[in-house]
Amino acid sequence: MTLRTIETLGDLAGTVVLLRCDLNVPLDGDRITDDGRVRASVPTIRKLRAAGASVVAMSHLGRPEGAPDPKYSLAPVAKRLDELLGEPVAFAPTTPTSGVTLLENLRFDPRETSKDASERGAFATELAALGDVFVSDGFGVVHRKQASVYELAKALPSAAGLLIAAELDVLDRLTARPEKPYTVVLGGSKVSDKLGVIDALLPKVDRLLIGGGMLFTFLAAQGHRIGKSLLEDSQFDTVKRYVAEAEDRGVELVLPTDIVMASGFSADAQHVVARADALEGTDFGADGIGLDIGPETAANFASHIRSSRTVFWNGPMGVFEFPAFAEGTRAVAQALSDVDGLGVVGGGDSAAAVRALGFADDRFGHISTGGGASLEFLEGKTLPGLEVLGWQ
Numbered sequence: 312m313t314l315r316t317i318e319t320l321g322d323l324a325g326t327v328v329l330l331r332c333d334l335n336v337p338l339d340g341d342r343i344t345d346d347g348r349v350r351a352s353v354p355t356i357r358k359l360r361a362a363g364a365s366v367v368a369m370s371h372l373g374r375p376e377g378a379p380d381p382k383y384s385l386a387p388v389a390k391r392l393d394e395l396l397g398e399p400v401a402f403a404p405t406t407p408t409s410g411v412t413l414l415e416n417l418r419f420d421p422r423e424t425s426k427d428a429s430e431r432g433a434f435a436t437e438l439a440a441l442g443d444v445f446v447s448d449g450f451g452v453v454h455r456k457q458a459s460v461y462e463l464a465k466a467l468p469s470a471a472g473l474l475i476a477a478e479l480d481v482l483d484r485l486t487a488r489p490e491k492p493y494t495v496v497l498g499g500s501k502v503s504d505k506l507g508v509i510d511a512l513l514p515k516v517d518r519l520l521i522g523g524g525m526l527f528t529f530l531a532a533q534g535h536r537i538g539k540s541l542l543e544d545s546q547f548d549t550v551k552r553y554v555a556e557a558e559d560r561g562v563e564l565v566l567p568t569d570i571v572m573a574s575g576f577s578a579d580a581q582h583v584v585a586r587a588d589a590l591e592g593t594d595f596g597a598d599g600i601g602l603d604i605g606p607e608t609a610a611n612f613a614s615h616i617r618s619s620r621t622v623f624w625n626g627p628m629g630v631f632e633f634p635a636f637a638e639g640t641r642a643v644a645q646a647l648s649d650v651d652g653l654g655v656v657g658g659g660d661s662a663a664a665v666r667a668l669g670f671a672d673d674r675f676g677h678i679s680t681g682g683g684a685s686l687e688f689l690e691g692k693t694l695p696g697l698e699v700l701g702w703q
Contacts, residue, residue, distance in 0.1 A: 314479065314702045315470040317358065320444050324363030327407065329442035330355065330472065331459050333449030333680055334370035334388045334413075337663070341387045345666050348451070349391050351680050355448045355472035356396060356411060367407045367441055368392070369414045369459055370449065377421025389413045407441055423458045435462035448472025451658070453696030454684040460696040471700045474680065479702065481655055481677045482688050490620035490652055491517060496612065496643060498523025499626030499660060502546045507690035508625070513556060518563045518619070520612050522604045522628035522639060529554075529566055536591045538572065540601040565615060569605025571629065571636060576600055578633040603629025604639035612639075613646035622650050625657030625686065631664045640664050648674035658682040 317323075332352040337344045352368070359366050375383040389402035392413060401408045403415040417423045422434035435458045439445070445467040447453070452460050453475070463469075471479075493516045497505050502525045513519065521529055524541035531537050532547040532554075557564035572593050573580040584605045585593050593599050604612070609628070616622050624647055628639030644665045647654040656662055658679035665678070672678050679685045687694060694702075 314476065314697070315700050316476060317355075317362075317446060317470050317472065320446075320468055320470050322362075323359065323444070326364045326444060327442040328359050328364045328366050329438060329445045329463065329467065330359065330366050330368045331445070331447045331449045331452075331463070332368050332370045333451035334368075334385060334392075335372050335451065336388060338372075338382075338387060343387055343391055345663055346391055347662055347666060347672065347678065348680050349388055350395060350672075351474050352392070352448060353395050355446065355474060356392075358473060359446065360398075360411070365407065365409045365411070367412045367414065369417055369438070371418040371423065371452070372416050373418075375416060375418050377418065377424070379415075379419045383416050383418070385413060385416050417459050424455075425458075428456075428462070431456070431458040432462045434458040435466050438463055439466040442467065445469040446472045447696060447700060448474045450475050450478040450679075450681045451684055453681075454687045454692070454694045456695045461699055464696070464699040469700060471697075471702075475697075475700075477677070478679060478681055478685070479697070481653070481679070482685060484653060485621065485623050485655065486511075486515070486689060486691075489515065492619045493621040494518040494520065494615055494619040494623075496520045496522065496616065496622065496624040497525065497626050498624075498628045498640075500524035500541055502528045502543050502550060505626070505686075506549065507692075508686050509553060511690045512623075513553065513562060514560060516562055518565060518615055519557060520565045520615060522567060522608070522612065522643070523626045524601075525626070526567055526570075526604070527601060530587060530590075535588050536597070537601065538591050538595065538597050538599040540590070540599075563615075565611070567604045567608035568611070569607045570601045571603040571605055571639075572599040573602045573636070574599065576602070576630075578635065580635075582635060602633070603636040606638070609639045609642035613642050616643065616646035616654075617649050619650060620652035622647055622652070622654045623657060623689075624655065625659070625661055627660050627664045631667065637664075637668060641668050644668060644670050650676070653677070655679060658685050
């Protein structure tokens with residue numbers, strides 16, 4: 312079976328389309344600090360409106376524990392959506408209006424995420440009564456069996472929106488038909504978060520670059536002392552296996568040669584660049600903590616990235632939220648924006664990082680909104696929110 316798209320729903324003029332978006336944006340009070348997911352929902356809404364449909368958009372935001380909580384209200388999202396669409400967005404009315412409506416946070420109802428399929432089904436039935444057809448366009452939640460993702464797609468004629476179709480096209484290129492050379496750049500804090508994606512992609516890539524907090528587990532497994540840097544000593548055997556497998560497969564596994572070591576975990580911490588094999592040789596000694604890849608490593612990573620035709624990047628290279636420790640992440644982002652081919656920012660913290668560092672979305676081949684869903688797809692897992700739309 313193939314993915315059902317909006318075109319399979321027929322003439323939508325005069326219909327009410329229920330649209331599951333992923334509008335789970337970061338908030339500072341009622342201020343959206345990264346509106347990428349809101350902007351990503353706009354093309355599908357506009358397509359549906361151009362087809363003559365009214366749209367009832369829905370999403371979750373945060374983890375409100377199944378009860379209304381003002382700090383998780385989607386009201387700021389409704390305001391931003393109104394600005395982006397250039398037409399009024401009715402927020403949480405008891406009866407959806409013609410035009411565009413945004414419902415309040417779905418997770419204010421505990422049935423949305425219930426482990427009981429009958430409870431989820433009952434909630435989906437109530438949602439289905441608000442419209443005629445269903446379009447799923449929240450890629451970030453398709454790995455979850457939730458009422459508005461899975462059961463609602465069964466309750467009404469359903470199809471995937473433009474965002475899901477675009478995400479799948481990119482992920483298919485990364486897994487089934489990558490142009491070579493193919494480089495994967497992994498960062499973030501933990502090796503354990505990336506086990507599945509490393510297992511799945513190692514046989515397919517030419518280079519694997521390791522940065523972020525996870526790099527210290529690789530260094531420690533090789534016998535290097537790492538001070539108070541992040542460490543998962545339970546993963547030593549795993550990372551040794553990856554190093555050996557990469558060598559057997561002819562994959563270039565690239566580890567940092569220098570690290571920015573700091574006196575502590577703070578924005579104003581003292582810091583120096585140290586060789587990767589002498590991290591405790593600074594004035595901080597064994598109390599030092601690694602917070603970014605060093606300039607030599609950043610330049611080396613950038614060179615590998617620019618010489619590739621396909622690049623997938625997931626996870627910052629350091630604590631980019633602190634300006635002093637953002638340069639490694641900045642160097643990777645800059646190189647990725649220069650790729651002559653497909654350069655993919657793998658969602659989550661990576662997407663937040665490139666925007667926080669001032670890079671426009673259109674500098675990259677694709678910025679995923681998927682986060683965990685993207686990683687599970689790359690791992691080869693079955694995603695229920697796609698399966699229910701015909702994807703296999």
